[in-house]
Amino acid sequence: MRLPVTVRALLAAAAAATLLLLAPAQPAWAHAKLLRTDPADGATVTAPVAAVTFTFNEMVQQRFSTVVVTGADGASYSDGAPRSVDKTLTQPLKPLPGGAVRVAWRTVSADGHPIEGQFTFTNAAAAPSSAAPPPSTPGAAPATVDSVGGRAWGVAGAVVLVVVLLLAGGALWWRRRTSAG
Structure with missing residues (x-):
């Protein structure tokens, strides 16, 4: 049995949207x-x-911005949330220990596109005498920026779209079949 033209067109549209x-x-x-x-x-x-x-x-969107600053000891030294003003994003820090410092960041463009990156620098400044290192949970993994991101949402959206289109095509086919009989 051959499918009606409209059902074939809906299935082709669903396949194109998925691709x-x-x-x-x-x-x-x-x-x-x-x-x-x-x-x-x-x-x-x-x-x-x-x-x-x-x-x-x-400009970037402050509410979707994350900055994680990690010292050589593996502890996070970010102090609160980053703040965005015009085209500048600023992450306040707790006093840093000496040595390598890793900065991982993620933010969202004004157009909604996520961007991220990381870099390192070396802290050779004398440690403040009254500064104590931030508390760290033994055995805890260092803080990281979530990089799973939008790809998973794109795949989930594609699956939902295909299911919706297939259901709509099936309903249309069923309606035409029952009204023709």
């Missing part, structure tokens, strides 16, 4: 780009660092 959603995303020119950081990637700082600053080519 479009599962195809790799192409870079867009409108997304925010990181222009510079302070401290810079690979820098050695000799003065205490109270914050890490990111400068972008356009």
Whole structure:
């Protein structure tokens, strides 16, 4: 038995939509780009660092921004949430220990596109005498920025779209079949 033209068209549309959603995303020119950081990637700082600053080519969304600053001891030194003003995102810090410092960040462009990255710098500043390292849970993994991101949402959206289109096509086919009989 051959399917009616409308059911075949709906199935073809569902297949095309699935392919479009599962195809790799192409870079867009409108997304925010990181222009510079302070401290810079690979820098050695000799003065205490109270914050890490990111400068972008356009505004980013503060509520979706995450910055994790990890010392050589594996503890997180981020102090509260990052703040965004114009094209600058600033993450306040607790007093840093000496040695390598890793900064992992994730934010969202004004157009809704997530961007992320990481860099390191070396803290050679004298440790403040009254600063105690932040509490760390023994055996706990260092804090990280979630990088699973939008790909999983894209696949889930594609599956939902295919199911909806198949159900709509089946309902249309059933309706035409019962009304013709």
